[in-house]
Every structure is written in structure tokens, then in C-alpha cells.
Amino acid sequence: MSVDATAAARGWIELEERDGALRFRVGGAWVIATVVGIRRDIDRLRLRGRGGGRAEFDGGELNEIDTAGALVLAQLAGRLEGEGIEVSWGGFEAKYLEFVEAIRELDFPDEKPTRKTDSVMVQAGKGTYSVLGTGIKALSFFGLVLVAFWDVIRRPWRVRWTAVVHHMHMTGLNAMPIVGLLTFLIGIVLTFLSAKQLTQFGATIFVADLIGIALLRELGVLITAILVAGRSGSAFTAQLGAMRVNEEVDALQAMGLDPVEVLTVPRILALVLSLPLLSFFATMMGIFGGMLIANLTMDISFVQFITRIHMSVDPRQFYIGMMKAPVFAFIIAMIGCFEGFNVSGNAESVGTHTTRSVVESIFLVIVCDAAFAMLFFTLKL
Amino acid sequence: MADERKAGERDLDADDNLAIRIRGLRNQFGPHVVHDKLDLSVRKGEILGVVGGSGTGKSVLLRSVIGLNTPAQGTVHVFGHEVKPQERAADSQLQSKWGVLFQDGALFGSLTVTENVSMPLLEHTNLPRALVYQLASMKIAMVGLPPNAGPKYPSELSGGMRKRAALARALAMDPALVFLDEPTAGLDPIGAAAFDQLILRLQRTLNLTVYMITHDLDSLDTICDRIAVLVDKRMIVDTQANLLKSDHPWIKDYFHGPRARVVFERPPRENGRTE
Incomplete structure (x- = not known):
């Protein structure tokens, strides 16, 4: 018609x-x-x-x-x-x-029906309540994860190793090109930055100290953790979120399987294992970038550079950097899974929680890094 | 309808009396041929029920008709215009002539029900906003949703309510042709019967052409004028009475199975369609 x-x-x-x-x-x-x-x-x-x-x-x-x-x-x-x-x-x-x-x-309203909006006070109250609620939920999820890991320690053969390896492949191996390239570039930038200052004092060789300590102790692992949070933490949230929307998580529970054990443990384990490896690779790429630029702009040969790092950079710096990696990995994977499980109902919720997962995990990684810095300063390490 | 029938099949299937005209359609995915040399004529103003076993390509056929799927061969005409999937949707005027009810509703999750229903009106017409929202609210009431469903988001509705909301959106533009993909699946029998009556009432008053994929034998019996059976990669279209006499093994199974017997072999209803 x-x-x-x-x-x-x-x-x-x-x-x-x-x-x-x-x-x-x-x-x-x-x-x-x-x-x-x-x-x-x-x-x-x-x-x-x-x-x-x-x-x-x-x-x-x-x-x-x-x-x-x-x-x-x-x-x-x-x-x-x-x-x-x-x-x-x-x-x-x-x-x-x-x-x-x-x-x-027919009985229908004359105007576009709108939802009742709450007054500011009610909104503030609801907001506070939901923040507190999320905090409590996060804490109880942390508890569940710890319980699940206690089970892993008692019965390691129960771990889904295929899933662990799959997630290591996705989050570790596949992340190598981008993580390597970025830390390589950061090494370059850092060297350019310090080259000018150090040349003024005729102390160009100290660039090796600077690059070595900065990357081994802080930047290598921090940059990697931030990248992995954006790359894999978000992926975890989206995967689990989509599973929630499809009621797959409910299906697991109905079969008597523990979603935390089946979905979370392999992801956390995979990231805890692959992030240190990835950080090490990233650090090496960063140092290589620095070494290259030091050679090109300040005539410091590779041998000189490496010898200087050997002399002046304590292995302790490396251990300090490396021990942070599993902690960051745990934070990223846990937040990623937690937000994934919090997804409700629709596709939009998947988006919201993915964003939140990335923001929260980067935030927590940096807070945690600051806490480590204070701790090591107090311990005079 | 009865007068038209007397005029004979040939006149009814004249090109200008057809809402959908499919000729020689072939769909295949890799080596798997779904449809081959498929012809189908849907007459204006009829309710056509499309049945077929799982995996026979009912949904693929629907997608071919509405231009979401490019067929390997053959042509699809809707109201005399050829459907060209490669054409940009915005360039084609056909979309405002049909409404589609997808199987799971496919309501936009980020919009409220009223906004979902208003969307085609806002996009395709220049009606004032106040009238658009009145029309949307009316459509929502028409499909039997309570007024307080309007400001809700699809995720806040039950499955049956989502179906109704999706039907309201499909009808938003007062299309002449409505595609329904299993409209009564997942509804309770009372809801499904009410939905059937709703479709029938809308079809009569709005003179709609309805292309309905369904597995609901009651719907077929109660509201469909003709039934199209998708077997052997082709369509067999006939009235229910003739299909009941068919010799084709699948059709026989379908219309004489234990479930079908209850529906089709009861005395004809008074309010049902004339066959």
C-alpha cells in the first residue's frame, strides 16, 4: 500500500x-x-x-x-x-x-515515554552503593581465584594445560612483534633524550647505565604490562562477556563445572607465565634500541655499551624488574576475567566492561608499580 | 480472495500481482548447493507459510530476498524491482517497503523500545518528531505491549515481549510486505495463538503480504493462505489441502506426522481461512 x-x-x-x-x-x-x-x-x-x-x-x-x-x-x-x-x-x-x-x-501515551531520572542525591547514593558493591564483588572474586589456585597446587593435573598453552600463545607469542617494536622505539627515544644532556657533561658513556637501569628495573616490564592489559586483558573481558551473553557461563555451572576454574585459572596461569618472558624480550629489545642509537649518535660501540652495563648495572635491577612481571600479570588477568563475568545481558555491556577492564588494570598496574618503588626504596634495594 | 481464486491460477501469478518473484535462484556455499533452480511467486496480500527441514536454507532464502545474500544465479524481484545485494542500502528504495522480523528480534540493545520502533520512521520519513513518537507508541500498543514497555531497553524485556517489540519495529513504516522468521517460536501456546491472530488482523486491515518462516503447525493451519515447502533445493507451493494429498515423502512425513495429525485432521475451524 x-x-x-x-x-x-x-x-x-x-x-x-x-x-x-x-x-x-x-x-x-x-x-x-x-x-x-x-x-x-x-x-x-x-x-x-x-x-x-x-x-x-x-x-x-x-x-x-x-x-x-x-x-x-x-x-x-x-x-x-x-x-x-x-x-x-x-x-x-x-x-x-x-x-x-x-x-x-488502543491505549498509548501521546509523548515519547521517558525513563524516570533519579534526583542527584539518589544518583549519588546509588553510585556509591554500586562502587562499594563492585569492590566487595572484586574481593570475593579474588577469594574465589585464590581458592581455585589452592586447588591447582594440590591437584596440578586438574589444570587445563591445553587451554593454558593456547592462552600463552595468544597473549605471549602473538604479542611479541608489537611489544618488541614498542620497547625498541622507547629505547631509541630514551637514548636520544639523554644523549643531548649527557654530551653537555662529556659523560656520554653513562647512557648505558641509564638505559640499562631504566629498562631492566622499570620500563621494560611496565610498558609490556600496559600493552598486555590493552591487548589481552580486554580480550579476556570480551571473551568471557560474550560467553555470559550466550549463557555459556550458566551452561558450565549447570554442568557442575566451576567457571572460575575452567575459564579463569588457565588465563591467569597463562599470563603469569608469559608476561615475564614477554617482559624479558621487551627489555632486551629496548636495550638494543638504545645501544643502536648510542652507537650512531655518540660513537659508543656495542662492546663498550655492553661492558659498561656489565660493570655498572647490578643484576639486582634485573631481578627487581622481573619479579614485578608475574604480579602485574595476575592483576591484568584477574581484572580482565572479573569484568568479563560482570557483563550482563547485552552487547553494549560487553563494551562497557571491556573499557573498564583496560582502565582498571592499567591503573592498578601503575599503582602497584609505585608501591613496589616505595617498597624497594625503603628496603634500600 | 474467493473471487480471485475463481479466476484461476494463471491470472493470480501474473507479474503485476506478485509481491515477490524468484526465478532460477541458486545459492551455494563452496561445494554445498542450498538452492537450485528455485522459483517462487508470492502473491500480493497473501500469508505464505514457508516450511522446510532444518538446514534446507529457509533463512538463506530469506536473506536472498531481502538482499543480504548474493545468490550465485537467478533473480529476485520485489514489487517488480530487482533486489540487488551489491547496491548500497541507502540507494535502494526497497527497504522502506518491507519490514523484517528477525528470529531473535534483533532489536538494537542501546536503544529503548520506542526508539527502536521510531528509528525507521526518523530515517525514512520527514514526519515531525512528536508524530513519530505517537506512531511508535501506537505500534507498540498495536502489538499488544503495555505502554510502560516503551521506555525499556530490550534486555529488560522477556523473550515474547522482545518478539512483539521487534514486530512493532518491522511494521513501523507500514510496509506492504512483512518477513517473519519464526515469529511464534519460543512463545507459550497462548502467546503464540495471540500472535497469530495479531498477524492475521494486521494482514487483513493493512492488506499486508506476509512471508512467514515457521515451524508452528498451528500457525500454518490457522493463518496461512498457502504453504511453501522447501524440499530438494526447490520450493513447492500449494494450499494446505493439496499438500495434505501430496506424495512427496518429506511432505507426507511433515503433514501426516504425529504432531501434524492433531492439527490438520481436526474439523475445519469457523474463524480459520477458507481453503
Whole structure:
């Protein structure tokens, strides 16, 4: 019907007044494509302040009507009745009239229904409550994870090693190119940055100390952790979130399997194993970048550079850096899985929680790194 | 309808009386041929029930008709216009002539029900916003949802309510042709019967053409004018009465199986369709 609406004659309405009674002649096509014009015509009829009387709709010349047209007609009739005018119908084809009547019987709001919004106080209260709730949930999830790991320690053969290796492949091996390239570039940037300053003092060889300590102790692992949080933490959340939406997590539970054990343990384990390896690789790439630039800009040969690192950089720096990696890995994987399990209902929720997972894990990694820095400073390490 | 029937099959299937005209359609995925030399004529103003075993390509066929799937061979015409999947959706005027109810509703999760229903109206027409929202609210009421369903998000609705909301969206533009993919699946029998009646009422008043994929034998019996059976990569279209007499093994199984017997072999209903 509305297919040919554009080709059909447009709809019209005419008003005649006889013996104080209104007579509306309705004709043409009252369809979605023509109702804008019809409404304009109705506005021009100037129907106001009659108060009582009778009105008759004559639909003898109506040859098409759809829901939009019927709505406009029903609204007009409703308005007249609201003013106390008695409305009658004549000349309509039975099915058209039936249709208009059916629409008049429907009960629906006149405006776009909106959701009730809470007052500021209520919103603040709900917000606080939900933050506290998330905190408690996170803590209980942490507890569940610890319990699951206690089981792993007691019965290591129960661990799904295939899944662990798969996740190590995805989060470790596949991340090597991007992580390597980025720390390589950071090594380069750092060297350029220090080259200028150190040349002023004629202390160019100290660039090896700087690069060595910075990358081994801090940057190598921190950059890797941040990248992995963005790359793998988000992936964990999205995977588990999609599983939640598909009720796969419920299916696991219904089978008597513990989702934490099946889904979380392999992911955490995989990341705890692969992040240190990845950090080591990243650190080496960073040092290599520094070494390259030191050679090109400050004429420090590779041998000189490496010898200097040997002399001045204590192996302790390396151990300090490396011991942070599993901790960061645990944080990233746990947050990723936690947010994944928190996904509810729809696809949008997957997006929200993925964002949150990345932000939270990067935030916690940096906070944790700062805590480590303070700890090692106090311990004079 | 009865007068038209007397005029004979040939006139009914004249090109200008067809809502959908499929000729020589072939769909294949790799070596797997789903449809081959498939012809189908859907007449204007009829409710066509499409049945077929699982995996016979009912959904693929639907996707071919609405231009989401490029067939290997053959043509699809809707209201005389060829469906060209490669054409940009925005360039084609066909989309505003049909409404599609996807199997799981496919409501946009980030929009409320009212916004979902308003969306095609806002995109395809220049109606004032107030009227758009009134129309949307009316459609929501028409499909039997309570007024407070409007501001809800799809995830807050039950499965049956989501189906109704999706039907409201499919009907938003007052399309002449509606595709329904298993509209009553997952509804309780009372809800399913009400849904059938809803479709029938809308079809009568709006003179809709309905292309309905269904496994619901009651729907087939109660509201469908003709039934299209997808077997052997082709379509066999006939009235229920004739299909009941068919010799084809699958059709025989389908219409004379234990479940079907209960539905089809009961005395004809008074409010049912004339066959």
C-alpha cells in the first residue's frame, strides 16, 4: 500500500458546516507519505472553541489508509470529542472504519515515554552503593581465584594445560612483534633524550647505565604490562562477556563445572607465565634500541655499551624488574576475567566492561608499580 | 480472495500481482548447493507459510530476498524491482517497503523500545518528531505491549515481549510486505495463538503480504493462505489441502506426522481461512 503511496493522489480533508453540524469529507490516500500535508490541512480548518454540537466524518472518497493516516484521523476525532462534540462516521469502507476504530481503542501515551531520572542525591547514593558493591564483588572474586589456585597446587593435573598453552600463545607469542617494536622505539627515544644532556657533561658513556637501569628495573616490564592489559586483558573481558551473553557461563555451572576454574585459572596461569618472558624480550629489545642509537649518535660501540652495563648495572635491577612481571600479570588477568563475568545481558555491556577492564588494570598496574618503588626504596634495594 | 481464486491460477501469478518473484535462484556455499533452480511467486496480500527441514536454507532464502545474500544465479524481484545485494542500502528504495522480523528480534540493545520502533520512521520519513513518537507508541500498543514497555531497553524485556517489540519495529513504516522468521517460536501456546491472530488482523486491515518462516503447525493451519515447502533445493507451493494429498515423502512425513495429525485432521475451524 504505502509502496504506491507516492504515486497515489494525496490525501485531503474538507469541512462543511450545515445546521450547526460539522461535516468532514475525508478522501484520497491517508498514508505515511501524505499525513504531514493532511495535518497541515487540519490545522488550517481552525477548529477551536465550539463546545458541543455534532460532527460527521464522511469517508466515501477515502481510497487508502494506513496506521499513520488512521492515527491522524483518530486524533482529530478524539480532539473533537474532547470538546464535547458528538462524532459519527459515515460512508467509510467497513474495513477502514474497523481499522480506525481499532486504533482509537488502543491505549498509548501521546509523548515519547521517558525513563524516570533519579534526583542527584539518589544518583549519588546509588553510585556509591554500586562502587562499594563492585569492590566487595572484586574481593570475593579474588577469594574465589585464590581458592581455585589452592586447588591447582594440590591437584596440578586438574589444570587445563591445553587451554593454558593456547592462552600463552595468544597473549605471549602473538604479542611479541608489537611489544618488541614498542620497547625498541622507547629505547631509541630514551637514548636520544639523554644523549643531548649527557654530551653537555662529556659523560656520554653513562647512557648505558641509564638505559640499562631504566629498562631492566622499570620500563621494560611496565610498558609490556600496559600493552598486555590493552591487548589481552580486554580480550579476556570480551571473551568471557560474550560467553555470559550466550549463557555459556550458566551452561558450565549447570554442568557442575566451576567457571572460575575452567575459564579463569588457565588465563591467569597463562599470563603469569608469559608476561615475564614477554617482559624479558621487551627489555632486551629496548636495550638494543638504545645501544643502536648510542652507537650512531655518540660513537659508543656495542662492546663498550655492553661492558659498561656489565660493570655498572647490578643484576639486582634485573631481578627487581622481573619479579614485578608475574604480579602485574595476575592483576591484568584477574581484572580482565572479573569484568568479563560482570557483563550482563547485552552487547553494549560487553563494551562497557571491556573499557573498564583496560582502565582498571592499567591503573592498578601503575599503582602497584609505585608501591613496589616505595617498597624497594625503603628496603634500600 | 474467493473471487480471485475463481479466476484461476494463471491470472493470480501474473507479474503485476506478485509481491515477490524468484526465478532460477541458486545459492551455494563452496561445494554445498542450498538452492537450485528455485522459483517462487508470492502473491500480493497473501500469508505464505514457508516450511522446510532444518538446514534446507529457509533463512538463506530469506536473506536472498531481502538482499543480504548474493545468490550465485537467478533473480529476485520485489514489487517488480530487482533486489540487488551489491547496491548500497541507502540507494535502494526497497527497504522502506518491507519490514523484517528477525528470529531473535534483533532489536538494537542501546536503544529503548520506542526508539527502536521510531528509528525507521526518523530515517525514512520527514514526519515531525512528536508524530513519530505517537506512531511508535501506537505500534507498540498495536502489538499488544503495555505502554510502560516503551521506555525499556530490550534486555529488560522477556523473550515474547522482545518478539512483539521487534514486530512493532518491522511494521513501523507500514510496509506492504512483512518477513517473519519464526515469529511464534519460543512463545507459550497462548502467546503464540495471540500472535497469530495479531498477524492475521494486521494482514487483513493493512492488506499486508506476509512471508512467514515457521515451524508452528498451528500457525500454518490457522493463518496461512498457502504453504511453501522447501524440499530438494526447490520450493513447492500449494494450499494446505493439496499438500495434505501430496506424495512427496518429506511432505507426507511433515503433514501426516504425529504432531501434524492433531492439527490438520481436526474439523475445519469457523474463524480459520477458507481453503
